Amino acid sequence: MRFTPRRDAGLYGYERALAHGGFSLVAGVDEAGRGACAGPLVVAAVILGGLRIDGLADSKLLTPARRDALYEVITKKAMWHALVIPPGEIDTVGLHRSNITGMRRALAALPVRPSYVLSDGFRVPGLEAPTLPVIKGDRAVACIAAASVVAKVTRDRIMEALHGDHPQYGFDVHKGYNTPEHMAALTLHGPCREHRFSFVNVRSRLVPAAGPVVGVGPAPAMGNNGLVGGEDER
Numbered sequence: 001m002r003f004t005p006r007r008d009a010g011l012y013g014y015e016r017a018l019a020h021g022g023f024s025l026v027a028g029v030d031e032a033g034r035g036a037c038a039g040p041l042v043v044a045a046v047i048l049g050g051l052r053i054d055g056l057a058d059s060k061l062l063t064p065a066r067r068d069a070l071y072e073v074i075t076k077k078a079m080w081h082a083l084v085i086p087p088g089e090i091d092t093v094g095l096h097r098s099n100i101t102g103m104r105r106a107l108a109a110l111p112v113r114p115s116y117v118l119s120d121g122f123r124v125p126g127l128e129a130p131t132l133p134v135i136k137g138d139r140a141v142a143c144i145a146a147a148s149v150v151a152k153v154t155r156d157r158i159m160e161a162l163h164g165d166h167p168q169y170g171f172d173v174h175k176g177y178n179t180p181e182h183m184a185a186l187t188l189h190g191p192c193r194e195h196r197f198s199f200v201n202v203r204s205r206l207v208p209a210a211g212p213v214v215g216v217g218p219a220p221a222m223g224n225n226g227l228v229g230g231e232d233e234r
Contacts, residue, residue, distance in 0.1 A: 027114035028143025032151035038176035043102035044151035047079040058138040059152035071153040
């Protein structure tokens with residue numbers, strides 16, 4: 001199916017056009033933490049299935065309080081799944097491959113099979129359903145925006161929890177991104193097991209006290225059942 005929604009069609013324009021073409025279960029997929037040098041990569045897939053959510057937008061344009069409120073609505077009323085990919089797996093597999101594989105796994109773990117997939121920015125190969133990458137999709141497509149909210153809130157909560165184990169880095173503030181404060185703490189203390197050692201700015205700050213790089217374990221996942229598991233849910 002080939003279609004070009006009008007620029008002024010609004011956030012639900014893509015899904016509305018696809019529904020007219022017979023694709024009722026449109027999934028959006030997005031990630032959070034791609035640019036961070038610490039913490040996991042979180043990939044989320046969401047099917048709204050005709051659900052309209054007031055105030056939905058790209059997670060980066062929302063306040064934390066608004067994101068939390070939207071997260072509660074999305075996870076209660078939509079079909080969704082979030083996959084958490086730990087730093088060790090990113091170091092072993094590579095960031096982009098982890099991202100693409102994570103998107104496939106998150107989509108496969110949805111409670112229903114999507115009839116069409118919309119992804120943010122780049123194509124996701126190897127899917128059974130037809131797919132379309134949308135430039136700045138988290139600002140243009142409702143289900144991608146919803147996925148961005150789920151991924152962002154899930155990851156932020158993980159980073160806030162990690163702050164309790166590693167308070168010296170300030171993970172609760174910068175969430176593992178490359179801020180001046182984070183780089184200063186990384187220089188002073190060296191990296192911990194939550195850092196991505198394949199990143200140059202982390203590897204260059206290795207000190208003996210940093211300890212060994214931890215091994216890779218299976219990526220935990222979250223879905224409509226709200227549970228976190230250690231097995232790959234396909």
